[in-house]
Amino acid sequence: xxxxxxxxxxxxxxxxxxxxxxxxxxxxxxxxxxxDIQEPPGTLHAVFVMSTRAHANVVAVDIAEAAxxxxxxxxxxxxxLAGRIKPITADIPQPGYQPVNRAVLATDRVRFVxxxxxxxxxxxxxxAEDAAELVRVDYEELPSVIDVDQATxxxxxxxxxxxxxxxxxQASYRTANVETVxxxxxxxxxxxxxxHRLAVVAIEPRGCxxxxxxxxxxxxxxxxxxxxxxxxxxxxxxxxxxETRLRVVAPDVGGGFGGKCSVYPEELxxxxxxxxxxAPVKWICDRREDLMTTTQGREYRFDVALAFKRDGTLLxxxxxxxxNIGAYPSFPLGAxxxxxxxxxxxxxxxxxxxxxxxxxxxxxxxxxxxVYRAVAAPVASLAxxxxxxxxxxxxxxxxxxxxxxxVLLPSDLPYTNAVGMRYSTGSFATCLERALAxxxxxxFRRTQTxxxxxxxxxxxxxxxxxxEHTGQGTLRYxxxxxxxxxxxxxxxxxxxxxxxxxxxxxxxxQGQGHLTAFAQIVAHELGLGMDDVTVIEGDTAFGPYGTGTxxxxxxxxxxxxxxxxxxxxxxxxxxxxGHALNVSAGDLKLADGRVYLSGTSEVSMSIRxxxxxxxxxxxxxxxxxxxxxxEATEYYDPAATPTSNAAHVAQVSIDPATGLVTVVNYxxxxxxxxxxxxxxxxxxxxxxxxxxxxxxxxEAMRYDETGQPITVSLMDYLIATAADAPDITxxxxxxxxxxxxxxxxxxxxxxxxxxLPAVANAIADALVPFGCKINRLPLLPQAIVALMGSRxxxxxxxxxxx
Amino acid sequence: MPQRHKIELTVNGKKLQRLVEPRLLLSxxxxxxxxxxxxxxxxxxxxxxxxxxxINGSTARSCLTFAVQMDGxxxxxxxxxxxxxxxxxxxxxxxxxxxxxxxxxTPGFLLSTREFLARYPDPSDETxxxxxxxxxxxxxxxxNIVRAVRAAAAKLKEERTxxxx
Numbered sequence: 001x002x003x004x005x006x007x008x009x010x011x012x013x014x015x016x017x018x019x020x021x022x023x024x025x026x027x028x029x030x031x032x033x034x035x036d037i038q039e040p041p042g043t044l045h046a047v048f049v050m051s052t053r054a055h056a057n058v059v060a061v062d063i064a065e066a067a068x069x070x071x072x073x074x075x076x077x078x079x080x081l082a083g084r085i086k087p088i089t090a091d092i093p094q095p096g097y098q099p100v101n102r103a104v105l106a107t108d109r110v111r112f113v114x115x116x117x118x119x120x121x122x123x124x125x126x127x128a129e130d131a132a133e134l135v136r137v138d139y140e141e142l143p144s145v146i147d148v149d150q151a152t153x154x155x156x157x158x159x160x161x162x163x164x165x166x167x168x169x170q171a172s173y174r175t176a177n178v179e180t181v182x183x184x185x186x187x188x189x190x191x192x193x194x195x196h197r198l199a200v201v202a203i204e205p206r207g208c209x210x211x212x213x214x215x216x217x218x219x220x221x222x223x224x225x226x227x228x229x230x231x232x233x234x235x236x237x238x239x240x241x242x243e244t245r246l247r248v249v250a251p252d253v254g255g256g257f258g259g260k261c262s263v264y265p266e267e268l269x270x271x272x273x274x275x276x277x278x279a280p281v282k283w284i285c286d287r288r289e290d291l292m293t294t295t296q297g298r299e300y301r302f303d304v305a306l307a308f309k310r311d312g313t314l315l316x317x318x319x320x321x322x323x324n325i326g327a328y329p330s331f332p333l334g335a336x337x338x339x340x341x342x343x344x345x346x347x348x349x350x351x352x353x354x355x356x357x358x359x360x361x362x363x364x365x366x367x368x369x370x371v372y373r374a375v376a377a378p379v380a381s382l383a384x385x386x387x388x389x390x391x392x393x394x395x396x397x398x399x400x401x402x403x404x405x406x407v408l409l410p411s412d413l414p415y416t417n418a419v420g421m422r423y424s425t426g427s428f429a430t431c432l433e434r435a436l437a438x439x440x441x442x443x444f445r446r447t448q449t450x451x452x453x454x455x456x457x458x459x460x461x462x463x464x465x466x467x468e469h470t471g472q473g474t475l476r477y478x479x480x481x482x483x484x485x486x487x488x489x490x491x492x493x494x495x496x497x498x499x500x501x502x503x504x505x506x507x508x509x510q511g512q513g514h515l516t517a518f519a520q521i522v523a524h525e526l527g528l529g530m531d532d533v534t535v536i537e538g539d540t541a542f543g544p545y546g547t548g549t550x551x552x553x554x555x556x557x558x559x560x561x562x563x564x565x566x567x568x569x570x571x572x573x574x575x576x577x578g579h580a581l582n583v584s585a586g587d588l589k590l591a592d593g594r595v596y597l598s599g600t601s602e603v604s605m606s607i608r609x610x611x612x613x614x615x616x617x618x619x620x621x622x623x624x625x626x627x628x629x630x631e632a633t634e635y636y637d638p639a640a641t642p643t644s645n646a647a648h649v650a651q652v653s654i655d656p657a658t659g660l661v662t663v664v665n666y667x668x669x670x671x672x673x674x675x676x677x678x679x680x681x682x683x684x685x686x687x688x689x690x691x692x693x694x695x696x697x698x699e700a701m702r703y704d705e706t707g708q709p710i711t712v713s714l715m716d717y718l719i720a721t722a723a724d725a726p727d728i729t730x731x732x733x734x735x736x737x738x739x740x741x742x743x744x745x746x747x748x749x750x751x752x753x754x755x756l757p758a759v760a761n762a763i764a765d766a767l768v769p770f771g772c773k774i775n776r777l778p779l780l781p782q783a784i785v786a787l788m789g790s791r792x793x794x795x796x797x798x799x800x801x802x
Numbered sequence: 803m804p805q806r807h808k809i810e811l812t813v814n815g816k817k818l819q820r821l822v823e824p825r826l827l828l829s830x831x832x833x834x835x836x837x838x839x840x841x842x843x844x845x846x847x848x849x850x851x852x853x854x855x856x857i858n859g860s861t862a863r864s865c866l867t868f869a870v871q872m873d874g875x876x877x878x879x880x881x882x883x884x885x886x887x888x889x890x891x892x893x894x895x896x897x898x899x900x901x902x903x904x905x906x907x908t909p910g911f912l913l914s915t916r917e918f919l920a921r922y923p924d925p926s927d928e929t930x931x932x933x934x935x936x937x938x939x940x941x942x943x944x945x946n947i948v949r950a951v952r953a954a955a956a957k958l959k960e961e962r963t964x965x966x967x
Contacts, residue, residue: 026905029840
């Protein structure tokens with residue numbers, strides 16, 4: 001194992017806080033995002049005509065006037081494309097699932113506001129938008145259903161043909177003794193938690209451009225996507241196209257967070273149009289369209305009960321979970337990804353043997369949902385951690401104490417939880433103690449009084465233990481019923497004749513620093529400098545097939561593939577050098593661009609010389625058993641799902657007059673196994689915490705009762721700015737994973753999972769005098785004021801012993 | 803075809819003359835006509851700040867400005883910060899402090915930071931946060947942006963006062 005060999009190696013590149021290789025062009029304005037690519041001459045621009053109704057029959061689409069408008073080349077309706085592009089079907093028939101189809105342009109029925117009913121192609125974007133306004137759609141309105149209760153009510157309209165009801169996925173599970181422990185428990189806490197719909201809002205909206213080559217019927221699609229290979233395969237399948245003639249490139253991508261983790265109708269239509277019109281076709285989503293059509297997420301209702309012994313020992317949990325997945329399941333993750341994940345995440349970082357759940361994914365006439373950063377885990381964590389605090393108060397324990405009693409200890413590991421998730425390594429208890437100590441939890445509690453009021457503000461502190469299932473591989477997706485996500489990734493590592501390395505990796509980065517982190521892995525294994533290694537991703541024309549970048553899988557799976565391929569190249573370098581130097585390959589060490597005999601600097605040669613031998617540019621011969629070239633390709637699929645862990649502690653102050661919440665101190669003790677680059681890990685944690693904080697305190701995607709989205713600008717959908725965000729302290733622990741190549745675990749999502757409960761618990765703590773419970777997000781100022789009820793700031797001084 | 807209007811302006815030190823439609827946004831003019839694609843459009847309604855450029859020495863949203871309004875204007879975009887050679891001091895601070903991830907919003911932050919530090923050379927964290935609240939970054943959580951701006955301020959101060967003094 002490379003992991004063992006490198007233990008304690010101070011000279012290596014893995015683990016160093018290196019500034020990123022990708023920064024320079026981005027800082028100079030030389031990044032190439034989808035809309036920055038120079039269009040080939042003759043490029044046409046597509047604009048979609050979006051449904052203005054949440055649920056309606058499409059009676060007629062009149063394109064006559066639009067087709068005559070200035071600069072318009074073509075207009076297509078759903079009927080024109082039916083039969084030319086197959087519908088998207090995200091699931092297969094299997095127990096618990098009701099697969100449904102999504103036509104790429106609506107044909108006879110629309111199911112959410114924003115669903116495309118026609119596409120206008122014109123010489124430029126301005127003219128295409130003008131013409132799109134001239135398309136007349138005649139709708140016959142149908143009743144809309146915007147939440148899970150409406151969609152499952154006795155009179156609910158069925159949204160999709162061929163289904164029994166609007167429940168597109170359901171599953172249930174129970175351990176043997178769950179009823180027994182609930183019957184015998186000393187104390188049960190129960191509540192229903194409601195989380196609200198969120199838009200993803202990567203700062204770069206989606207977009208794509210297709211260039212068709214008639215001479216060989218081939219196509220290149222540039223798309224702002226997290227899944228270039230999956231997009232390519234989907235185009236091949238749904239447009240009946242030879243996949244070897246398709247190339248999908250993810251250029252610089254301006255954030256993903258799950259919003260670019262689906263194959264979208266626009267990618268298929270733009271590809272189709274480029275061939276049909278024999279011209280390059282480009283489409284760039286604007287922000288309003290993005291807020292209406294990019295997958296949203298995290299709208300759940302969790303009805304949860306936890307059973308405790310009188311001393312605070314957690315015995316078991318029961319959960320009933322409903323998820324509003326919008327109008328269509330998204331491809332490739334399907335209908336179950338949110339609801340299934342919600343149930344799996346609930347046990348958290350605790351020792352708890354008994355568990356029962358029922359979970360459902362319900363379709364409604366709202367924008368389709370998808371895998372927004374951390375998916376269901378933040379809300380599952382909110383439910384568990386909130387009830388943990390309430391149990392503590394009701395049992396007369398401190399919130400820290402009840403967690404100490406139940407959090408997984410080193411002696412518990414490896415631990416297989418009630419739903420079969422195996423935690424091999426982790427620093428659950430250590431992270432909790434370190435975060436509490438750094439936040440001076442004891443000191444805070446010592447000075448906190450019952451009325452919480454200090455300096456005219458209410459003060460509270462909250463904590464959460466976090467687990468993050470990262471790097472899920474092929475088996476995990478099959479177990480979850482998710483068929484169209486491959487699960488593995490690949491890397492091809494190659495040393496060129498000049499002794500420098502290039503790595504083609506099957507994923508694509510949206511800001512996570514892959515071009516640096518994976519270069520560190522290659523440089524570490526090959527003994528090269530960072531300037532000697534180039535990582536290239538996001539292009540299906542080069543390197544191996546793979547799954548994509550989401551679900552905290554980059555470091556684990558693409559990192560693992562890169563490590564293994566690098567190790568094989570390093571081994572070949574040793575063999576060639578051993579042969580040339582007439583020493584045993586096993587005694588050679590790679591460092592500083594050279595191959596050394598261990599323990600001496602006398603016998604050595606440069607990697608450049610080795611590369612010359614490997615490419616027949618040197619008089620010396622290869623070992624007999626080796627062939628030319630200096631490269632290796634590895635596909636990697638981890639044996640088990642590595643679990644990262646963390647503890648978050650948030651301290652808040654609340655202005656009782658306005659309900660405005662300020663986070664005054666935030667500490668994360670974090671463990672994602674072996675750290676490749678601590679700078680990047682901290683950046684991931686900071687970003688996830690603030691994104692999650694924004695979802696608690698200001699963001700909300702709202703629909704009116706007819707299903708009209710009413711937060712379709714960034715003036716209505718409020719994202720935290722620097723003025724709303726706290727400074728964050730990140731403390732590192734490193735419990736290397738024995739289940740993954742290199743010992744890596746993932747890091748992208750844990751910050752969100754921790755911040756929802758930590759901040760909600762801090763707010764609840766500040767509001768203890770009001771005797772209120774927090775079970776609903778978002779916690780906007782007006783919600784806080786409502787929680788405080790009729791008690792005004794003036795009377796707060798009088799509150800004692802609530 | 804609507805009537806086009808002649809504008810004369812200076813962009814990144816270069817004098818230009820162009821005919822523009824009245825409705826052409828400055829952001830589109832810079833990006834598609836001049837191919838200065840470092841200025842990004844994140845919302846097109848003046849909230850996110852990614853399209854920020856400098857117009858006559860003050861930062862402004864290029865997505866809320868028409869090109870036709872720019873007759874006689876002096877415009878600077880992110881491409882002017884370090885056209886060749888090493889990064890500018892502020893860019894370097896963003897690099898060293900990992901103050902960018904996807905990098906889409908970064909050009910706007912850089913231009914506002916430059917203007918801000920020229921006016922407030924010794925800012926607190928709080929001032930930096932207030933000054934940059936017209937920009938949305940979805941990746942970094944702003945923590946490292948604030949650290950980079952503070953570090954850049956310290957470096958600029960060092961430069962002003964001379965090394966070792």
